[in-house]
Amino acid sequence: MSLSVLLAIAAASLAICAASYYYSRIKLFSFTLILFYASSVYLDSFLFAHCPSIVFIAMVTLFVAAPFACLLIFALDTHFALFCSDTSFALVIIWLLAPVFLVINSISYLVKMLHG
Amino acid sequence: MAETNKKIFISAGESSGDIHGANLMHCLLERDPGVTFYGLGKEKMRQAGLHSLHDMSKKSLMWLHALTEISTFWKIKKECVSFFRRERPGVVILIDYCGFNFHLARAAKKLGIPVVYYVCPQIWAHGPWRAKKMKKLVDKVIVIYPFEKAFYDKAGVPTFYAGHPLFDEISKIGVNEDMVSRLMKPEAGCIISFLPGSRKQEIVRLLPMFLRSALLIKQAIPSVRFIISCNDAHHLDLITALAKDVGVPYQIVVGNAHEIIKASDLCMASAGTVTLQIAYFRKPMIIAYKISLFGCFVVKPFLTTPYIGLVNRLAGKMIVPERLMYRDNAGWLSRQAIQLTSDERKRSDCVRELSAIMEQIAKPGASARAAEEIATLLRHYYHDDK
Numbered sequence: 001m002s003l004s005v006l007l008a009i010a011a012a013s014l015a016i017c018a019a020s021y022y023y024s025r026i027k028l029f030s031f032t033l034i035l036f037y038a039s040s041v042y043l044d045s046f047l048f049a050h051c052p053s054i055v056f057i058a059m060v061t062l063f064v065a066a067p068f069a070c071l072l073i074f075a076l077d078t079h080f081a082l083f084c085s086d087t088s089f090a091l092v093i094i095w096l097l098a099p100v101f102l103v104i105n106s107i108s109y110l111v112k113m114l115h116g
Numbered sequence: 117m118a119e120t121n122k123k124i125f126i127s128a129g130e131s132s133g134d135i136h137g138a139n140l141m142h143c144l145l146e147r148d149p150g151v152t153f154y155g156l157g158k159e160k161m162r163q164a165g166l167h168s169l170h171d172m173s174k175k176s177l178m179w180l181h182a183l184t185e186i187s188t189f190w191k192i193k194k195e196c197v198s199f200f201r202r203e204r205p206g207v208v209i210l211i212d213y214c215g216f217n218f219h220l221a222r223a224a225k226k227l228g229i230p231v232v233y234y235v236c237p238q239i240w241a242h243g244p245w246r247a248k249k250m251k252k253l254v255d256k257v258i259v260i261y262p263f264e265k266a267f268y269d270k271a272g273v274p275t276f277y278a279g280h281p282l283f284d285e286i287s288k289i290g291v292n293e294d295m296v297s298r299l300m301k302p303e304a305g306c307i308i309s310f311l312p313g314s315r316k317q318e319i320v321r322l323l324p325m326f327l328r329s330a331l332l333i334k335q336a337i338p339s340v341r342f343i344i345s346c347n348d349a350h351h352l353d354l355i356t357a358l359a360k361d362v363g364v365p366y367q368i369v370v371g372n373a374h375e376i377i378k379a380s381d382l383c384m385a386s387a388g389t390v391t392l393q394i395a396y397f398r399k400p401m402i403i404a405y406k407i408s409l410f411g412c413f414v415v416k417p418f419l420t421t422p423y424i425g426l427v428n429r430l431a432g433k434m435i436v437p438e439r440l441m442y443r444d445n446a447g448w449l450s451r452q453a454i455q456l457t458s459d460e461r462k463r464s465d466c467v468r469e470l471s472a473i474m475e476q477i478a479k480p481g482a483s484a485r486a487a488e489e490i491a492t493l494l495r496h497y498y499h500d501d502k
């Protein structure tokens with residue numbers, strides 16, 4: 001699969017994910033969120049193939065593992081009322097980081113295209 | 117109350133909670149003059165006899181501001197928990213402010229101290245899953261709106277509906293009729309008042325939009341006069357700066373919210389308790405609430421009620437115009453204001469609906485009923501244990 005197709009899938013899935021979140025379509029939201037992260041991580045593995053592996057690990061930790069951890073905390077709190085603090089901040093983190101992740105990947109893709 | 121239960125811990129963070137806390141303390145003292153109060157509160161609760169463990173006057177749990185004070189809140193919590201261990205208060209009463217008070221509830225519960233939540237956070241509007249936390253952390257919830265009882269009953273939380281303590285406050289303070297007359301003056305033309313809220317963030321977001329709508333209203337109704345309510349003297353400079361060069365004459369009034377409302381023909385207000393005050397005086401109103409586009413996006417899936425205004429929520433239908441906004445909509449505000457001031461039928465419909473709601477809920481004595489319920493809970497809690 002070409003990099004441009006992967007980037008297009010990531011961008012489209014994020015847009016659908018945002019719309020399904022806004023209109024509370026939970027199944028579609030979950031599916032497109034997973035699709036966004038899967039395609040973005042796969043794209044990253046090519047875009048950052050020539051960089052030290054720490055760059056790829058840092059990207060995945062910050063932009064994938066952290067939001068998923070937050071989402072897990074939120075889901076557990078919603079179902080089992082585990083925490084005294086309000087965990088809806090998890091959604092703020094996801095919606096702050098996901099577009100940044102896409103922008104970084106888009107810039108990296110353009111740089112890769114321009115410099116061969 | 118039994119001798120061991122004479123110490124009551126009470127915690128309120130916001131200014132409104134401070135007023136309701138002070139009224140509740142007076143009622144508890146009337147029932148049993150031997151009780152002593154310890155905890156967290158502001159000026160009014162201290163005047164009512166609170167032995168304050170920490171000064172909450174300048175504390176805020178609004179959004180990111182709370183993050184800057186995490187270490188302070190952590191210290192306050194530790195002080196409170198060590199007080200629970202040392203003194204074992206008969207009951208812990210928490211007033212709103214759930215971002216912090218839930219932590220105190222958990223600590224008290226762990227130590228086997230009964231917890232009462234009075235004036236609950238509006239979790240029925242945004243985040244109903246938090247009712248599970250209430251069930252886990254609290255022995256009794258004392259609610260102030262009738263629909264809250266149904267919400268908590270459904271979640272299996274022991275609930276008592278006491279009514280809104282705001283009406284105790286209104287009946288206690290009354291209205292200064294001289295002030296109302298002075299505000300009305302013997303001048304022709306209607307009065308529109310702006311009540312943009314008590315928090316700095318709300319004022320900054322809403323007042324400039326209200327004032328832009330004032331310009332449009334003035335063009336349509338030249339005789340109209342405007343009053344800006346400054347609820348807290350600390351915000352006077354901010355309000356003066358925001359209202360500078362607005363291009364319409366206005367008057368800023370510090371405090372005296374009831375008098376401003378009574379003198380007005382129409383109020384433009386932030387969503388919140390002030391809308392109940394306006395409804396109490398049967399004045400037509402427009403409710404606006406403004407958040408950022410990002411904020412609007414994030415919270416939208418969690419909004420469980422189609423209404424942001426309490427009066428509309430209480431009526432179960434749109435009886436006054438309201439709008440949740442993420443961008444300036446002065447045009448909409450001015451259109452609604454012009455309609456509500458010039459269309460007599462619309463005004464009377466609005467006033468009739470507000471009267472119907474107020475006849476149901478505007479009953480003083482909420483604080484006394486809440487105090488009675490707390491005393492009953494303690495009787496059961498300690499005597500049943502024995």
